[in-house]
Amino acid sequence: MRPLIIGVAGGSGSGKTTVARRIVEALPPAGVNILEHDAYYRDRGDISYEERCGLNFDHPESLETELLVEHLAALREGAAIDVPRYDFKTHRRAPDSRRVAPTPVVIVEGILVFVEAKLRDQLDIKIYVDTDADIRAFRRIRRDIEHRGRTFDSIREQYYRTVRPMHLMFVEPSKRWADVIIPEGGDNKIGIDLVIALIRQMRGAEMAG
C-alpha cells in the first residue's frame, strides 16, 4: 500500500518535533518513520567554517529538497533510503547515513516543507504548528546553546540576520497550505489526538496500535 505522507511545518522552535514524536508514539513502532528536512541541508564543505557560519540556513535553497523528494518516491516504490546525517556544530553533512525502510506512514518535518511545490505535492496531510514568536525564540536559544554548540551572541545575530526575515518571507506564508493548524505544538493534546484519529481512519486496522 502507498505510504501516507504527513508534512509537519512551523517556525523554528514551534514544537514540530514534539508533535511528530507524539504521533509516532501513538502508532505501532514498525508503522511510521520521521524524515527531517534538516537532514538534507546541503554539505558546504567547499567553503571555510567561518564562511559556513554566515550562510542563510533559513532560505529554501540551503536544503537539498530534490533528494528528499527522490527519497519519498523511493519509499513509495517500497525501497529503503539512506537519509543523510547533518551536524549543526560544523554545518556539514556527516560521512555516514541512516537507513530507513518503507513504512505505512511517513512524517516529513521541517520549517520549509510547504514552501516548494515539488515537496508540498507529496504530502497527503499538511499540519502547521503555530506557536508565538517569543516562545519559539526562547526555545531556540536554549536548544542552540545546549545542543548545537552556539553562543548567545551568535544566536541573536543569526536570528535578526536570517531566521526572522526568512520566517516572515517563507515559513509564515506557507501556513496557507496547511490542512490543519495546531496552536502551541506538543502541548495541544486535543489537536494531536484529532490528527492521530485521522491517520488511523485513513490507514485502518494497520494503525490500530
Ligand code: C5P
Ligand atoms: O529544528 P529547527 O526547525 O529549529 O531547525 C531549523 C533551523 O536550523 C533553521 O532556522 C536554521 O537557522 C537552523 N540551522 C542552523 N545551522 C545550520 C543549519 C540550520 O542554525 N547549519
